[in-house]
Amino acid sequence: MLDFIPDTERLAKIFSQATAPTFFLGAVAAFVSLMATRLSAVMTRIQALNSITDDDERAHLKTDRERLRRRARFLNSGILAALRGALCATLLLAIIFVTEFLGLKYAYGAALLFVIATFLLGFALVRFAQEARISLNENDEYHL
Numbered sequence: 028m029l030d031f032i033p034d035t036e037r038l039a040k041i042f043s044q045a046t047a048p049t050f051f052l053g054a055v056a057a058f059v060s061l062m063a064t065r066l067s068a069v070m071t072r073i074q075a076l077n078s079i080t081d082d083d084e085r086a087h088l089k090t091d092r093e094r095l096r097r098r099a100r101f102l103n104s105g106i107l108a109a110l111r112g113a114l115c116a117t118l119l120l121a122i123i124f125v126t127e128f129l130g131l132k133y134a135y136g137a138a139l140l141f142v143i144a145t146f147l148l149g150f151a152l153v154r155f156a157q158e159a160r161i162s163l164n165e166n167d168e169y170h171l
Contacts, residue, residue: 029159041127048123048141055148056111059106062155065162066102069095072167091166098158105154112147115140 073095079085119140126132 037127039105041124042137044123044127048119048144051116051141051144051148052113052120055109055116058148058151058155059109059113062102062106062109062151065158066099066106068100069102073099083113085169088166091164094161094164098161101154101161103157105151105158108147108154112144112151115144115147119144 076089076092077094079089119137122137122140127163
């Protein structure tokens with residue numbers, strides 16, 4: 028018969044196993060927030076450039092739109108990868124709790140999910156590095 032009411036020892040074990048995925052989720056949330064803020068700034072700059080007319084003295088700044096679009100694509104791709112990693116970590120947390128309550132084994136599945144989540148976060152970091160590499164440009168010095 029399955030024991031659905033865990034004792035305090037078993038609960039302590041479950042919570043200690045959930046610590047790493049929980050910290051992982053917190054880190055991903057902060058990272059996604061950082062990238063979303065940068066994406067918002069890039070989109071605001073693109074919108075400002077789009078509002079410049081061709082006869083405006085600042086019209087030469089419109090050539091920067093393609094670089095800004097690349098930045099936006101890198102950030103968007105990184106955000107999506109990080110969120111997918113967060114979904115894997117969330118699924119991992121659910122598996123930890125459900126399998127512990129039911130007394131099932133989950134080691135291989137949990138390890139695979141954590142590797143996938145870490146890989147996705149690593150990809151998001153690469154995208155962030157690509158965006159950071161092209162983020163500074165002399166056109167950014169002009170206030171629109």
